Amino acid sequence: xxxxxxxxxxxxxxxxxxxxxxxxxxxxxxxxxxxxxxxLSEMVEDGSLRAEYMHVESEHSALACAMGVSxxxxxxxxxxxxxxxxxxxECLPYASGARMPIVMMNANRALATPWNIYGDQMDSMxxxxxxxxxxxxxxxxxxxxxxxQAYKIAEHEEVMTPMMVNLDGFVLTHTYELVExxxxxxxxEFLPPINMTKQKMDVDNPxxxxxxxxxxxxxEFKIKQEMDMKNSxxxxxxxxxxxxxxxxxxxxxxxxxxxxxxxxxxxxxTGSVTGTSRIVVDALREEGKKVGLLxxxxxxxxxxxxxxxxxxxxxxxxxxxxxISFGFEGTIFTNVNSALITLEKTPKTINFIxxxxxxxxxxxxxxxxxxxxxxxxxxxxxxxxxYMNVRCMG
Amino acid sequence: xxxxxxxxxxxQGSFTIAKLLGMAASVYGGKxxxxxPSFGPERRGxxxxxxxxxxxxxxxxxxxxxxxDYVVVLDETLWGDSVLSGLKKDTVIxxxxxxxxxxxxxxxxxxxxxxxxxxxxxxxxxxxxxxxMMGALIAVGGFVSLDDCKKAIENGMxxxxxxxxxxxxxxxxxxxxxx
Numbered sequence: 001x002x003x004x005x006x007x008x009x010x011x012x013x014x015x016x017x018x019x020x021x022x023x024x025x026x027x028x029x030x031x032x033x034x035x036x037x038x039x040l041s042e043m044v045e046d047g048s049l050r051a052e053y054m055h056v057e058s059e060h061s062a063l064a065c066a067m068g069v070s071x072x073x074x075x076x077x078x079x080x081x082x083x084x085x086x087x088x089x090e091c092l093p094y095a096s097g098a099r100m101p102i103v104m105m106n107a108n109r110a111l112a113t114p115w116n117i118y119g120d121q122m123d124s125m126x127x128x129x130x131x132x133x134x135x136x137x138x139x140x141x142x143x144x145x146x147x148x149q150a151y152k153i154a155e156h157e158e159v160m161t162p163m164m165v166n167l168d169g170f171v172l173t174h175t176y177e178l179v180e181x182x183x184x185x186x187x188x189e190f191l192p193p194i195n196m197t198k199q200k201m202d203v204d205n206p207x208x209x210x211x212x213x214x215x216x217x218x219x220e221f222k223i224k225q226e227m228d229m230k231n232s233x234x235x236x237x238x239x240x241x242x243x244x245x246x247x248x249x250x251x252x253x254x255x256x257x258x259x260x261x262x263x264x265x266x267x268x269x270t271g272s273v274t275g276t277s278r279i280v281v282d283a284l285r286e287e288g289k290k291v292g293l294l295x296x297x298x299x300x301x302x303x304x305x306x307x308x309x310x311x312x313x314x315x316x317x318x319x320x321x322x323x324i325s326f327g328f329e330g331t332i333f334t335n336v337n338s339a340l341i342t343l344e345k346t347p348k349t350i351n352f353i354x355x356x357x358x359x360x361x362x363x364x365x366x367x368x369x370x371x372x373x374x375x376x377x378x379x380x381x382x383x384x385x386x387y388m389n390v391r392c393m394g
Numbered sequence: 395x396x397x398x399x400x401x402x403x404x405x406q407g408s409f410t411i412a413k414l415l416g417m418a419a420s421v422y423g424g425k426x427x428x429x430x431p432s433f434g435p436e437r438r439g440x441x442x443x444x445x446x447x448x449x450x451x452x453x454x455x456x457x458x459x460x461x462x463d464y465v466v467v468l469d470e471t472l473w474g475d476s477v478l479s480g481l482k483k484d485t486v487i488x489x490x491x492x493x494x495x496x497x498x499x500x501x502x503x504x505x506x507x508x509x510x511x512x513x514x515x516x517x518x519x520x521x522x523x524x525x526x527m528m529g530a531l532i533a534v535g536g537f538v539s540l541d542d543c544k545k546a547i548e549n550g551m552x553x554x555x556x557x558x559x560x561x562x563x564x565x566x567x568x569x570x571x572x573x
Contacts, residue, residue, distance in 0.1 A: 006417035006427065118433060139454075170433040171456050176413050177428050178420040275454030358433065360458045 002181045009172035012140035012179050013079070013105050013165075014039035016147025018049045019187040020103075023074035026054040026065035030084040031117045032169040033107040037079050059084040063091035063102070070100035071209050073200030075151065075193075078102065081169060082109035082123045089127060095162045096131030097225065098210050099199060101154035102162040103147065104132075108271065108322075109169040110357040118358020119169035121271070121322040124299075125331045131225060133163040133232060134300045136270040140179045143167050145249055148182070152191050152239045159232040160199065161225075168272040170358065182247050190246050229301050236298065254303035256295040257310050259285055263292030265373035266311050267318040268336060270296045273361050277320075280366040291370050299332065304339035311340065315377040316348045318369050322355040329353075329385055348376055354388030365389050396537050397459045400444035401477055402468035402524070404437050411468075411524035412444030415531075418546035419448045419538045428453045441472055448537060464488065464535055466527050468510070488530050490523050506534050508570060517562045518555070525559040529566030540567050 007015070013036040017025070025044070027037040043049035056062045059080050066076035080088055085106055095102055106124050110116040124134060133153065137143045146165045154163040167173060201209060213221055237253035244250030259281055260266055269277050274295045284291045294310050296303065311317050317340070321330020328334065333351035340346050352369050355361045365388045376382040387393050398415065402408025409431040416427035425448055432443035445459045461480050467473060467489040477487070478501065486504045489497060494507030508530045510523035525547060532538050540563070547559050 004421060006413070006421050006429075117435070168456075170430075174433060175428055175430040175456075176416055177453070178426060272456040276456045278454050362457045362460070363455070 002183045004178055004180050006176055007140065007179050008035065008174055008176045009140040009143050009167050010035035010107075010174070011039055012144040013147060013167070014043065015179070015181055016144035017077050017105075018043050019182060019184060020077075020148050020151050020191060021049070021075065021193070022051055022077040022103075024052045024054060024065070024069040025077045026056050026062045026069070027079050028056055028059050028062050028084060030059075030081045032109060032119070032173040033079050033081040033084070033105065035173070036105060036107070040077075059088035060091060063088045063095060063104075066102045066104075067091065067095050067098065067100055067210075070095070070102050071098070071201050073194065073196040073202075075155075076100075076102045077104070079105035079107070081107035082111060082117075085123045085127060086111065089130070092127055092130035092132060092162075094210065097221065099160040099225070099228075100162055101151070101160055101194075101196075103150040103154055104162065104164050105143075105147070106164050106166045107169045107173045108166050114357075116357040117169070119171055119322075120356045120358065121166070121168075122324075122356070124164060124166050125323040125325075127164075128300060128331065131161070131229070132300065133159075133161055133229070133236075133298070134166060135163065135298050136166045136296070137172070138272060138274045138295065140172065140175070140177050141249070142251060143172065144179055144181070145243065145247070145251070148187055148191055149239050149243050151194070153232065153236055155194055155196070156232075156235045156239075157198070159228060159235050161229055161232060166271065171272045186246060190243065233301050233303070236301075251297060254298050254301075255306045255310070256297065258293040258295065260292035260294060260310055260314075262290055263314055264290040264377050265316045265318065265370065266292040266294050266314045267320065267366070267369060267373065268294045268296060268307070268332070269320050270299065270332065271322070273320055273322070273355065273366075276361065276363060277366050280363050280370065284367070284370055289370070289374065291374070296332070299335070302335055302339070304342070307336060307339045308343050311347055312343055312345070314347050316350065316373045318350045318352055318373045320352045320354065320361070320369070322353075324353055324356070333385075349384075350376060350382055351385045352388050353385065354390075359389055361388065395447055395449040395453065395455075396464070396535070397462040398446040398448075398464045398466065398531065399459060399462040399480070400446070400466050400468065400527075401472045402442055402444070403472070404440045404442050406468050407522055407524035408442055408468050409444040411528050412446045414525075414546045414550050415446045415528055415538060415543070416448070417550050418542040419446075422542035422545045423538055425450055426452050428455075441476070443476075461485075464531060466531050468523050468527055486534055488527060488534060490527060506530060506570065508566060510566065513562060513566055513569075517565065518558050525563045526566040529563035530570045533567045533570035540564070
């Protein structure tokens with residue numbers, strides 16, 4: 001067993017990255033990610049991480065630099081948040097299309113305007129179509145563990161796709177908790193050094209990277225990218241199982257169901273609100289209410305089959321979205337509904353939009369969500385889209 | 395679960411101590427803990443909050459602390475609505491003051507007064523009261539041992555200040571225990 005430390009989510013990210021031994025870290029600091037990259041720069045300075053730390057002039061350069069690193073077959077890490085992620089946006093599909101297995105930490109934070117440094121998921125949802133694998137973690141331990149898993153998944157020769165590890169700004173990045181640090185030798189066994197044989201700049205085997213492809217070939221590139229992203233599910237599940245066997249922590253791959261057996265209503269969550277929801281589910285189960293929880297770990301690839309399979313016997317499904325696709329609804333809600341439409345008997349669905357710009361989602365709020373879901377299940381019609389804990393409605 | 399809310403000003407170490415208490419309870423005490431500041435920009439001198447949650451089982455609650463079991467006030471100029479919000483009937487308030495009589499009978503809750511500033515000036519030579527207030531808190535609450543807090547100070551603070559802070563917590567703890 002590794003040693004246990006009382007550290008923040010940002011510290012946990014840095015510890016995980018150190019264990020994964022990237023060759024180059026290129027980053028630009030932004031709240032609430034700053035401490036993660038500060039720690040990494042300290043680790044490089046004190047020699048405990050043998051990597052090059054590049055303090056670049058912008059997020060756009062941070063990812064461009066990571067692409068340079070990846071193109072010669074080396075391991076790259078970057079981290080950002082919010083406006084930084086958006087500033088970097090142009091490079092995201094470049095990296096995914098070029099099939100570069102870069103790993104990025106994103107501290108989920110609101111988007112301006114109004115300017116706001118607190119957490120929500122508007123930023124990563126903006127880039128959901130960027131071709132990056134997106135995973136969302138629930139606590140600091142999962143953040144650390146996913147840094148190690150992420151390289152193994154991204155660098156798998158059947159995946160070769162960059163990966164964004166998302167953790168809620170402040171609620172996870174700035175909260176201290178007990179985290180087990182895996183032993184380096186075990187991490188080395190689990191995650192060997194990067195070995196890109198086919199797709200790197202190599203003077204002995206010259207080839208062109210980041211090429212252009214016109215209408216004669218472009219579509220083939222994109223469809224192959226899509227097929228590999230879809231097939232990455234098997235790799236994601238396999239890596240999680242292998243990680244669990246090695247380190248004793250399993251995260252159930254794409255999604256985790258919590259007390260969904262015989263559940264009449266199920267609430268779907270991502271990220272840190274999952275933990276708070278577990279407490280509410282336990283309390284309601286004590287009262288004999290048939291409620292369950294489904295934690296979505298990955299949003300891309302999207303676990304459509306896993307979702308439909310878990311909720312197929314439920315009457316009503318709720319989805320928490322810490323984002324809005326303006327003019328429609330929460331992005332995860334749209335995705336979940338699209339998955340459920342394949343079922344013969346589709347459960348009713350309700351969207352709970354909350355937590356924007358750092359607004360707390362309380363246990364009482366979650367209790368209200370379940371109450372609404374149970375009412376709908378018993379035939380009492382509920383609003384399809386509900387805004388939680390907000391003053392400007394009704 | 396025990397929930398502690400720390401009131402201080404930026405630079406007084408109120409979040410540092412929220413963290414050290416969590417470290418004492420979890421790393422050395424074998425329990426689970428969470429510590430976090432009031433989120434947002436940090437400014438020296440501005441009112442800040444620190445929170446520590448301690449439990450026997452893993453803490454998954456990620457919502458803000460709304461009702462706490464202990465309120466620790468490092469700087470009594472912060473006394474007011476924020477200190478008196480989110481109290482339960484049996485919430486204990488621990489306040490750093492040289493005039494304990496000011497606080498007798500002003501609220502229904504139990505108030506423990508300690509002159510942390512005087513102790514800190516004596517031992518550290520600076521009015522940084524966070525470890526003194528941690529000593530008072532655990533003397534009242536008993537949910538983390540003095541030894542585990544000393545280990546947290548020893549391993550969580552810079553070596554040049556750890557020793558004196560261990561003396562300080564010892565003195566504050568015993569003062570409250572004997573009172």
